[in-house]
Structures are given as C-alpha cells and as structure tokens.
Amino acid sequence: MPPKSRPATLDVESVTRWRRRAGERPDEILNAALDEFLAKGFDAARMEDIAARAKLSKAGVYLYFDSKLALLQALVDREVKPIAHRATALMRAGHADPIAALRLLATFARGTVADPRLMAVPRLVISIAGRFPEIAERYRLEVVERAIGGLTALIAAGIAKGDFRAVDAGVAARMLAGPLILEALWRHILGGAPLAPDIAATAAAQIDILLNGLRPDARPEPTP
Amino acid sequence: MPPKSRPATLDVESVTRWRRRAGERPDEILNAALDEFLAKGFDAARMEDIAARAKLSKAGVYLYFDSKLALLQALVDREVKPIAHRATALMRAGHADPIAALRLLATFARGTVADPRLMAVPRLVISIAGRFPEIAERYRLEVVERAIGGLTALIAAGIAKGDFRAVDAGVAARMLAGPLILEALWRHILGGAPLAPDIAATAAAQIDILLNGLRPDARPEPTP
DNA sequence: TGTATATAACTGTCCAGTCAGTTATATACT
DNA sequence: AGTATATAACTGACTGGACAGTTATATACA
Incomplete structure (x- = not known):
C-alpha cells in the first residue's frame, strides 16, 4: 500500500466517489425523501436525514431541489x-x-x-x-x-x-x-x-x- | 380619556373575564385545536394560535393539557x-x-x-x-x-x-x-x-x- | 389570607436554507 | 504526454427565525 496520507475509508470508496454523474442523483434523493416523509411525516422529516439517506450532505440536496416543498411536489x-x-x-x-x-x-x-x-x-x-x-x-x-x-x-x-x-x-x-x-x-x-x-x-x-x-x-x- | 394605564380592551371584557369556570375550558380548547390541526396540520399548528382561538394565552392551555400531543390524544x-x-x-x-x-x-x-x-x-x-x-x-x-x-x-x-x-x-x-x-x-x-x-x-x-x-x-x- | 385561574415574558432547541470553500472531472493548450 | 484552467459536484459550518414548553407575576374571589 502506498504511503498516502488520506484516510482509509476514502481509499475504499474513492474509486466510485465522483464517478456517479448527476443524472441519477435526483431519483436517489426522491427515494430517500419518500422514505423519510412516510416514516416521520412531511414536517418532522429533516432535510439532513433525507440527505444522509441519499448519501449526500444537506447542501447537496439543495443543488437539485429548491426547497423541501419542491421535493414533495417532484415526488408526487x-x-x-x-x-x-x-x-x-x-x-x-x-x-x-x-x-x-x-x-x-x-x-x-x-x-x-x-x-x-x-x-x-x-x-x-x-x-x-x-x-x-x-x-x-x-x-x-x-x-x-x-x-x-x-x-x-x-x-x-x-x-x-x-x-x-x-x-x-x-x-x-x-x-x-x-x-x-x-x-x-x-x-x-x-x-x-x-x-x-x-x-x-x-x-x-x-x-x-x-x-x-x-x-x-x-x-x-x-x-x- | 381617563389616565388609566390598562389597555381599553381589558375594561370592556373584565366583567366576564374570570367568571368562566374550568368545566367548559377543555372542550373549548379541544375545538380550537381541532380547527388548527385541520387547517395547518399537526406539526405546523402553533400552540399560540390554538390558545388564541380558544381565547386564552398559550400558558393557559398548559393548565389543562400537558403537551401538544396530549391535545391530539384527548381530541381523538x-x-x-x-x-x-x-x-x-x-x-x-x-x-x-x-x-x-x-x-x-x-x-x-x-x-x-x-x-x-x-x-x-x-x-x-x-x-x-x-x-x-x-x-x-x-x-x-x-x-x-x-x-x-x-x-x-x-x-x-x-x-x-x-x-x-x-x-x-x-x-x-x-x-x-x-x-x-x-x-x-x-x-x-x-x-x-x-x-x-x-x-x-x-x-x-x-x-x-x-x-x-x-x-x-x-x-x-x-x-x- | 389562601387558592385557583390566568398571562407576559422568557429560554432552549431545532432546523430550513445559505455560503464560502474543497475535491473530482473535463477541456484546452503546449 | 503533461500541465494549466474551467467547471461540475459536493460539503462543513453557520444564521436567523420559529416555536414548545416554563417561570415569575398578577388578578379574582372565598
């Protein structure tokens, strides 16, 4: 193993880390949102949890959807x-x-x-x-x-x-x-x-x- | 205008202000809660608005019900x-x-x-x-x-x-x-x-x- | 005077949405 | 090929406001 200073987890995941092109993201986020909305209800669902479920940061979700409500509308x-x-x-x-x-x-x-x-x-x-x-x-x-x-x-x-x-x-x-x-x-x-x-x-x-x-x-x- | 420091509304209502005994209050609060819950949903409904609708302060509601959830349960x-x-x-x-x-x-x-x-x-x-x-x-x-x-x-x-x-x-x-x-x-x-x-x-x-x-x-x- | 009823003002927490900055990929140029 | 530049994808840390629940205080009335 080369003497890289990066954390081990990155080495494991780094192959696919950015390969994923944007095309699939919205759907992944919507699926995550649906799960959270059903489990906790629209209001109680947290954007951060939705993001986490989609393996993204909260800010990342806002690159694809303007607001929590937009998420709901897109979902329907x-x-x-x-x-x-x-x-x-x-x-x-x-x-x-x-x-x-x-x-x-x-x-x-x-x-x-x-x-x-x-x-x-x-x-x-x-x-x-x-x-x-x-x-x-x-x-x-x-x-x-x-x-x-x-x-x-x-x-x-x-x-x-x-x-x-x-x-x-x-x-x-x-x-x-x-x-x-x-x-x-x-x-x-x-x-x-x-x-x-x-x-x-x-x-x-x-x-x-x-x-x-x-x-x-x-x-x-x-x-x- | 007399130099009273109290707001005028108090003078008008004060006659009946405390006459209402506790017996009727819970029902009034529940009715108010039902209206608010239906209009805005459970989470988005504000205790303050429920209280206002029942002509009470927010703290007043807490004299009769322990929490927002208790309100919901009592209602059902x-x-x-x-x-x-x-x-x-x-x-x-x-x-x-x-x-x-x-x-x-x-x-x-x-x-x-x-x-x-x-x-x-x-x-x-x-x-x-x-x-x-x-x-x-x-x-x-x-x-x-x-x-x-x-x-x-x-x-x-x-x-x-x-x-x-x-x-x-x-x-x-x-x-x-x-x-x-x-x-x-x-x-x-x-x-x-x-x-x-x-x-x-x-x-x-x-x-x-x-x-x-x-x-x-x-x-x-x-x-x- | 004591008790029940009420409230205004306060506190602590939570969270949607933002922003400045980082990392990965693509393109241009040599 | 290698290097510089641009841009797309993403994130950590923050803010501003909202709101459930609490506390200290006031009023009515027996």
Missing part, C-alpha cells in the same frame, strides 16, 4: 404520470368484453392495493392533503378521477352492450373501487392486518355480488 | 366513544329485518359522510396516522373495526334468515361501506366536488345493486 409528479396512463389503457382495452375486464381488474387491482411500495405515494398524498390542497387536487385529477372515470366508462359500455341492466354506472364503478380503497386505508394507513388475506377469493366474492347485482334479468329494487 | 378520545356506541346499537337493532336496515343505513351513512363537521376527526386521524400509529390503531379498533364488524353481523343475520344467499358477509359489508369511504376521501381529503350530489338517489342505486347481488335466487358466478 414522478409517480402520477405512469399510473394514470396504465390505468386508462387497461380499461379502454376491456370495452369489448366488460364482464371479463371487470373480473380481471378486480383481481389485478387487489394485488396492487396490497403492495406497500405502490401505496407509498398515495399514503403520503393523503397525509399532506390538508396542508397542500393543490397537490392533493392534482393527484385527484390525474389518478383518482381518471381511474373512476375509466371504470365508469367500462360499465357504461357493458350497459350499452346489454351485458348489464341500466344502473347508474358511476355508482357501480364505486362499488368496485370503494372496497379497494377501504382495504388500502385499513392496511396501509390505519395499520390493520389485511381484512382479506386471500386476494383471489375476495376479488371473486366481490365480483360475484357485483355482477349479480348488475345482471340484466335482475328486477330493480322498488324505491319505497 | 373525545370523538371515539360516542361514535362506536351509536354505530353498533344502530346495527344490532336491525337484525330483525336486515333488508330494511341496510336501506336505512345506506342513506343515513351517506348523510353522515357528507357532513364536514363529522368528518373532521377522521381526517385528522388519517393525516397523523403515519407519525402516531398508536392513535391510528386505537381509532381503527374502536371505530372502523366496530362499524365493519356490525355491518358484517347484520348481513350474516340476513343470510341466516334466508333473506340473502350465502355470500361472504365481510365482502358484502365492505361493498356497502367502501363506496362511502371513497366518497369521504374524495370530498373531504382530496378536495373534490361531491361525486354523488343526490344522496338519496345514490344510496338507493347502491342498495339496489347490492340487494340484487345478494338475492337468494341469484345464481352464483362460476369461478372460471
């Missing part, structure tokens, strides 16, 4: 785009056979909702919604509104096609989505054990009730 | 007790005629969910759940778990009585409750316009689909 933006597209595409593809599409969706969506990693940003958005209504609204418009809208369109297509009787498509859509939201709230926010451990069975049970409720030959409830 | 406690009782009682009463009870519940619950005042504490709990899991868990156990449990029991009673076919009662319960949670999340947390402006009609549409789905003569979906 990053997740919003892909989800919205995926959801709408999936549902548009199902218009040909709405019944099959609903069956597929119910299982697929339940799997999504059970995954803590995928639920991280929604959780964050909900927790900060009171303080930053613009962020919450953006999320609602880009994600929730699209999802419910697509689902409603799918059921409306089923009604037009004669697969379902003429119920309020929006209400039916929310009878599919609502229980999923409830499950997500329960598990990931209120910290409960899964309400429905068997994803496939639960999805099947739900779709069974829903499809029977939508059946063309069912007689509508008399409104007393 | 205050709301938890009555709600849990009311909900279970309502549902137990309906076991004789589950169908009628579900119809009633759907409309009643939709009205509840539409009321911002009643949704204030749930909103707060959700927003702080990440930071204070014990509070969230307590709320889940005392309120959400009881509500879902009662609803499930009601539907199970309907199945036993022959009003409904033998579906998974828990799933059916969540198909009633889920859309309500979705509506609440939408309106009160994500700041959307009401998804369903006409409460009665929406409740009717939902119960129509659900009851048809539960009908004893419906044929169960084949699970492919």
